[in-house]
Amino acid sequence: MVSKEEVVFSVISRDLDAVVLMNAVEPNLDSCFFYATGLTAGLFEGCIAILEPRRIEVITSELESLSASDAGIKISVFENGQDRAKIMKKKLSRYSKIGINARELTVSNHKLIKKLSGGARLIDVSKELSRARMIKQPDELTRIKKACQIASKTCDSIPDMVEEGMTETEASAELIYRMMKLGASSPAFDSTVAFGAKSAEPHYAPSPTRRLRKGNFALFDFGASYKRYVSDITRTFVCGPPSKRQKDIYETVLEAQEAAIDAIEDGVSGAVVDEAARDVIDSSRFSGRFIHSTGHGLGVSVHDPGSISSANDMTLMEGMVLTVEPGIYINKYGGVRIEDDVLVTKNGCRVLTSCSKDMRRL
DSSP states (O other), X not given: OOOHHHHHHHHOOSOOSEEEEEOOSTTOOOHHHHHHHOOOSOOOTTOEEEEETTEEEEEXXXXXXXXXXXXXXXXXXXXXXXXXXXXXXXXXXXXXXXXXXXXXXXXXHHHHHHHHTTXXXXXXXXXXXXXXXXXXXXXXXXXHHHXXXXXXXXXXXXXXXXXXXXXXXXXXXHHHHHHHHTTOSEESSOOEEEEGGGGGOSSOOOOSXXXXXXXXXXXXXXXXXXXXXXXXXXXXXXSSSOOHHHHHHHHHHHHHHXXXXXXXXXXXXXXXXXXXXXXXXXXXXXXXXXXXXXXXXXXXXXXXXXXXXXXXXXXXXXXXXXXXXXXXXXXXXXXXXXXXXXXXXXXXXXXXXXXXXXXXXX
């Protein structure tokens, strides 16, 4: 298996001595740090990963030394900030050209790397790091598939665990409990549970007072994290018998998602896939109600590099993992979104999430 440092340097065309990735404190942790190191546990605040073409080393605090040792990579352990600076200076002063991830590096850490490297030239390689992360390696796919399996099983159990009168936060707590019971390391992100008219808000935070009522749409957008890799799934249900309008909205979104999935293959433009979904919705009576892009990359983070969007004409490539999530949103009424995670293949794609897409009642 090709190592992550080899993958990273294979997409960097510039002549670099090393790539240095440095975390600040939560939430300012560099997702590329965890991508490159493969570390599955621990915060690693204030820690540094140094990548050379065939070598990687982590400068870690004593707090994270056991987690780092378990990963089987070379480590140097610091006791305090002064000790960390001494180790960094010794390691970095050897280099004249250092790649950095400027997108996720804080200003103070940028200054620190610059100072301790003895004035080495710092070169932003965030675009190259993004390209490297887009194509998933076998170990990454194993973790993503497990995260998808956990989320799918949890999703299929929603009709058994959610009932009329339950609050959005109660339902969200049940999702988290079930995912953790099935082996998730944690939720992939803050789950969206939206009842009634609130299902028309794509980025909605569950309310502890809003309860599920007959006739409501009930939208669940959530994911599992498994050894730092995540899934992202959305399903929309109806409490009680659906109305004709609700059926029409749901069937239109499902048709749009199927059109997008059918359009995916190696070499196709993400804008073409987005258009396939958008054309279905815009040719219906719900034209203009699809208000976001069709999908995004998925991996170490829930918004990994890559997208399916008319605004970003990206070419999809075999090995990418992305979401496909069209939706229809009607203010003061409600909305439907159906989301799955897919792996791009040579001649199409493989859907990694398996939860039923039938229109189901709660």
